[in-house]
Amino acid sequence: MPSSTTCSNYLLLLFIPLLICILPSSSSSSSSSNFNQHFQITWGDARAKILNNDQLLTLSLDKASGSGFQSKNQYLFGKIDMQLKLVSGNSAGTVTAYYLSSKGGAWDEIDFEFLGNLSGQPYTLHTNVFSQGKGNREQQFHLWFDPTADFHTYSILWNPQLIVFSVDGTPIREFKNLESIGVAFPKKQAMRIYSSLWNGDDWATRGGLIKTDWSKAPFTASYRNFNADNACIWNSGKSSCTSSKSPASSASWLSQELDSTGQQRLRWVQKNYMIYNYCSDKKRFPQGLPLECTHS
Numbered sequence: 001m002p003s004s005t006t007c008s009n010y011l012l013l014l015f016i017p018l019l020i021c022i023l024p025s026s027s028s029s030s031s032s033s034n035f036n037q038h039f040q041i042t043w044g045d046a047r048a049k050i051l052n053n054d055q056l057l058t059l060s061l062d063k064a065s066g067s068g069f070q071s072k073n074q075y076l077f078g079k080i081d082m083q084l085k086l087v088s089g090n091s092a093g094t095v096t097a098y099y100l101s102s103k104g105g106a107w108d109e110i111d112f113e114f115l116g117n118l119s120g121q122p123y124t125l126h127t128n129v130f131s132q133g134k135g136n137r138e139q140q141f142h143l144w145f146d147p148t149a150d151f152h153t154y155s156i157l158w159n160p161q162l163i164v165f166s167v168d169g170t171p172i173r174e175f176k177n178l179e180s181i182g183v184a185f186p187k188k189q190a191m192r193i194y195s196s197l198w199n200g201d202d203w204a205t206r207g208g209l210i211k212t213d214w215s216k217a218p219f220t221a222s223y224r225n226f227n228a229d230n231a232c233i234w235n236s237g238k239s240s241c242t243s244s245k246s247p248a249s250s251a252s253w254l255s256q257e258l259d260s261t262g263q264q265r266l267r268w269v270q271k272n273y274m275i276y277n278y279c280s281d282k283k284r285f286p287q288g289l290p291l292e293c294t295h296s
């Protein structure tokens with residue numbers, strides 16, 4: 001009977017969109033947290049673990065070794081978010097590094113490093129930008145919350161105009177593209193994401209005065225909600241952003257700059273939480289401050 005066939009066809013047609021809606025939902029949200037898909041553990045053996053159905057990654061450090069992971073993809077520009085919960089209690093001497101880096105002698109790098117401290121003393125968030133192998137651009141901050149009590153989002157916006165470091169959406173540092181005045185800017189070398197937890201007690205806490213207390217080991221840092229949905233994956237000389245599917249021109253983050261609210265919050269952080277700025281360290285640069293310092 002033709003009419004019943006038509007009817008069951010209609011039913012099928014009704015169900016297909018339902019199935020489409022139900023089935024991929026797990027894989028479409030996976031891009032925001034799918035550690036096995038996006039990362040590989042690179043060192044530390046079982047000290048690095050991917051847990052909770054791929055939603056959580058933990059690194060640990062004991063006297064014998066730290067641990068680390070890196071992204072499978074390389075990126076050339078992106079807005080990359082990760083939530084971290086840092087080593088709690090007496091974390092003095094521990095360093096949790098979370099950064100983007102390219103390879104080779106003239107590498108580019110964008111760094112977050114979290115320097116632990118004695119219980120109740122503030123972590124130092126250390127940042128740096130390397131372009132073509134040149135760094136020496138440290139800015140350090142204390143945070144306006146306890147980064148060990150809960151997860152917080154640490155983001156890097158990297159596009160051809162600027163690099164912005166943000167914490168929970170608040171910009172803490174901006175590094176502008178000042179190629180026009182002769183400052184190299186990272187824009188030609190693809191970078192991987194790296195993270196590691198290691199013992200930095202020769203320098204991390206009060207310049208190395210406070211040593212890691214191994215009786216508190218293992219130390220653990222946790223990661224979740226990785227999101228690089230707005231990033232250009234670089235693969236065999238091609239960017240995912242220039243494919244016809246997602247023309248670069250349509251991605252607003254690729255041309256995003258700090259709006260006036262962003263500028264205001266950046267100034268608030270720099271005024272109240274910045275504890276070191278290479279651009280104010282005249283003693284360190286007796287020949288004169290780096291060029292970018294006089295143009296921001």
Ligand SMILES: *[C@@H]1O[C@H](CO)[C@@H](O)[C@H](O)[C@H]1NC(C)=O
Binds near residue numbers: 115
């Ligand atoms: C540790 O705490 C001291 C005292 O509050 C502070 O000066 C220092 O910046 C903190 N961080 C590190 C990494 O030493």
